[in-house]
Amino acid sequence: MKQVFIEEKTFDRIDFTQNPLIKGEYEYCNFVNCNFLESDLSGIKFLECEFLGCNLSLVDLGRTSLKEIKFKDCKMLGLNFGDCNEFGFVVSFDTCILNHSSFSGTADPIKKRVKFKQTVFKNSQLHEVNFTECDLSSSVFDLCDLTRTIFxxxxxxxxDFRNSFNYSIDPELNRIKKAKFSRSGVAGLLDKYDIEIDLTN
Incomplete structure (x- = not known):
């Protein structure tokens, strides 16, 4: 199939489950209120694009390039960002639902640790997300719900976890040097010990 190059175009309210997005390269494009449910986005290159109010649940991200991509108000259930092309990978999430997604990469034992350094997660829901063996150095979790998320x-x-909640992080299994936590959030570092912490004193 012929690859396309599309620049500075807005896709508004398009159902890509009926008309699949053509394989190719998309630069400076906006996708607004589009439906990508279970779509095949493998191998597509996105550069400095924004996804606003889109449903991206269960899409195939195999070798997909996401460079300087912003997701806002998107539903993104069950995605495997570890399958993306790592070169130039930079994304941010604002008010998104990322439940049951994975950033841990594929099962390939030769594959190196997946790098998601400086990723920003803001006001988002990350229930049961898998961050096993990721590099999240200097990433920001701002007002995020991390219920049953795996680190x-x-x-x-x-x-930076200072404004997030419901996380459980084992300091013995993870590298947390100079990570930032709120006073109330420290309990999330001690879950394995099954102790009670009184934060009023």
Missing amino acids: EYTILEKA
């Missing part, structure tokens, strides 16, 4: 062998150095 194992994850690099969280200089990450």
